[in-house]
Amino acid sequence: MERAAEALGISPDKLREMNLYKEGDLTPYNQPLTDCNLSRCWDDVMKQSDYEHRQNDINVFNSENRWKKRGIAVMPLKYGLRHSLQSxxxxxxxxxxxxxxxxxxxxxxxxxxxxxxxxxxxxxxxxxxxxxxxxxxxxxxxxxxxxxxxxxxxxxxxxxxxxxxxxxxxxxxxxxxxxxxxxxxxxxxxxxxxxxxxxxxxxxxxxxxTPKEDHDWQANSGDTYNYFSYGAAVSEVEIDTLSGDHVVLRTDIVMDIGQSLNPAIDIGQIEGAFIQGYGLFTLEEVRRSPTGFLYTAGPGTYKIPSMNDIPVRLNVSLLKGSSNPHAVYSSKGLGEPPLCLAASVFFAIRHAIAAARADVGLNDFFLLDSPATAEKIRMACADQFTRQFPEPKKGSYTPWVIGL
CATH class of the missing domain: 3.30.365.10 (Aldehyde oxidase/xanthine dehydrogenase, molybdopterin binding domain)
Incomplete structure (x- = not known):
C-alpha cells in the first residue's frame, strides 16, 4: 500500500481510506460483509486523534529538527472470528x-x-x-x-x-x-x-x-467467519536518527466490539493486545547463528515491551451503536484483533525515517522489514555515518548487534 501510494502520488492514508471495506462488500473468499463498521472506526479515530492538524505539526517539527524526526500513521483493521468450523x-x-x-x-x-x-x-x-x-x-x-x-x-x-x-x-x-x-x-x-x-x-x-460451517471450499463461497471485529488506530512516534531509539508519543484506538460485556475489562484487553503487537512490530527480532543456533531464546537476549514502551498518551474508545447477533448479548471477541493495530506504530516509524532520508536527498521508496528495531531504524536513516559501513550480505549475522 505504501509503495502503491508513492507511485500514484497520493498519501498512503488516502489510498487505504479509498479501499476500506464497505457494507455488502465481498471478502476474497466471497463472504458478504454485514454490519461492517470499518469506515465508522476510521472516521472516529481520525477525528478523535485530530490527525490532519497533527500531521501539519509533524511536518513543521521535521523541518526544524535534523536528528529527531516524527511520524504518524493510521491503520484500519478487519479481523475475522471463526467459530463455525465442523469441529x-x-x-x-x-x-x-x-x-x-x-x-x-x-x-x-x-x-x-x-x-x-x-x-x-x-x-x-x-x-x-x-x-x-x-x-x-x-x-x-x-x-x-x-x-x-x-x-x-x-x-x-x-x-x-x-x-x-x-x-x-x-x-x-x-x-x-x-x-x-x-x-x-x-x-x-x-x-x-x-x-x-x-x-x-x-x-x-x-x-x-456453534453453527456448522457452510463454506464451500471448492466453489469458494459461503461464510468462512462467524463475524468480524473492526477497528482503527493512529500512532505518532519520535525517533532519534543517531541511535535508532524511538518513543511512541500518542496512540488513539477505536474498536468495534459490539455491545461490550464489561467495558473496563475490554479496554484493558485492547491496551494489552496493542502493547503485545508493539513488541511484535518493533522490538522482538528472532536471531540465529550461521549454524542455526537460536541466539534470542528469551527476554534475556531480546527486548520485550516494558512499562517504558507504553505510549505517552494511550486513548482507547469503544465504537458506539454496534451490535452482533452471533455472540452472547451482542458482544464480540477481542483478545487478538487489537494486536494488529500496533502496525500503526511500525508505519509511523517508517514515515519518520522517510523524513530523515529526505534531508539527505533520498526520496525513493525504501524497504523496512518488521520488526523495526533500533538497528534497522538507525541504518535506514541514511547519512554520512551509515555510509561508512558496508551493506550487510543477505542472511549474514553480526553478533555484536545484540552484544553477544
Whole structure:
C-alpha cells in the first residue's frame, strides 16, 4: 500500500481510506460483509486523534529538527472470528449450582488467565438469574465439573462459554418460574427456598455448539467467519536518527466490539493486545547463528515491551451503536484483533525515517522489514555515518548487534 501510494502520488492514508471495506462488500473468499463498521472506526479515530492538524505539526517539527524526526500513521483493521468450523473444538459447557441460601456456584470450560473471563461469566449469570454478582461464585476450570472443554483461545472463549452459562442459567430460571408466578413480590432467596422445599433440582448444565460451517471450499463461497471485529488506530512516534531509539508519543484506538460485556475489562484487553503487537512490530527480532543456533531464546537476549514502551498518551474508545447477533448479548471477541493495530506504530516509524532520508536527498521508496528495531531504524536513516559501513550480505549475522 505504501509503495502503491508513492507511485500514484497520493498519501498512503488516502489510498487505504479509498479501499476500506464497505457494507455488502465481498471478502476474497466471497463472504458478504454485514454490519461492517470499518469506515465508522476510521472516521472516529481520525477525528478523535485530530490527525490532519497533527500531521501539519509533524511536518513543521521535521523541518526544524535534523536528528529527531516524527511520524504518524493510521491503520484500519478487519479481523475475522471463526467459530463455525465442523469441529468438536467449538463447543462449550457450564455447570450451575444454586444453593438453598440463594448463593450460586458457577463452573465453565474456559481458563481464566487474567483476561477477565470469570468476571464476564459471572455477569452473564447475574443477568439471566437477575441477582447481584456478589451472590455468584466461580470454581476454577476442572474436568470433573465440565468435561471435554474446548481450548481457551482464538478470542472465542467468552462467546462459547458465555452461551453455555446463559443456557444453564435459563434452565434454572425455567424451573423457578412456577414459584415466581405464585409469589411475584418475593425475593430470590424465597423462590429458591420454596423450590428446594418442593424438591426441584437447582443444578443445571449448559451446552453450546456453534453453527456448522457452510463454506464451500471448492466453489469458494459461503461464510468462512462467524463475524468480524473492526477497528482503527493512529500512532505518532519520535525517533532519534543517531541511535535508532524511538518513543511512541500518542496512540488513539477505536474498536468495534459490539455491545461490550464489561467495558473496563475490554479496554484493558485492547491496551494489552496493542502493547503485545508493539513488541511484535518493533522490538522482538528472532536471531540465529550461521549454524542455526537460536541466539534470542528469551527476554534475556531480546527486548520485550516494558512499562517504558507504553505510549505517552494511550486513548482507547469503544465504537458506539454496534451490535452482533452471533455472540452472547451482542458482544464480540477481542483478545487478538487489537494486536494488529500496533502496525500503526511500525508505519509511523517508517514515515519518520522517510523524513530523515529526505534531508539527505533520498526520496525513493525504501524497504523496512518488521520488526523495526533500533538497528534497522538507525541504518535506514541514511547519512554520512551509515555510509561508512558496508551493506550487510543477505542472511549474514553480526553478533555484536545484540552484544553477544
Amino acid at each position: 468438536t473444538d467449538h463447543t462449550a459447557g457450564a455447570l450451575v449450582h444454586v444453593y438453598a441460601d440463594g448463593s450460586v456456584l458457577l463452573a465453565h470450560g474456559g481458563v481464566e488467565m487474567g483476561q477477565g473471563l470469570h468476571t464476564k461469566m459471572i455477569q452473564i449469570a447475574s443477568r439471566v438469574l437477575k441477582i447481584p454478582m456478589s451472590k455468584i461464585h466461580t470454581s476454577e476450570t476442572s474436568t470433573d465439573k465440565v468435561p471435554n472443554a474446548s481450548y481457551t483461545g482464538a478470542s472465542m472463549t467468552s462467546d462459547l462459554n458465555g452461551m453455555a452459562v446463559l443456557i444453564a442459567c435459563e434452565v434454572i430460571m425455567k424451573r423457578l418460574q412456577p414459584f415466581v408466578a405464585k409469589n411475584p413480590a418475593g425475593s430470590w432467596e424465597e423462590w429458591v427456598t420454596t423450590a428446594y422445599t418442593d424438591r426441584v433440582s437447582l443444578s443445571a448444565t449448559g451446552y453450546y455448539k
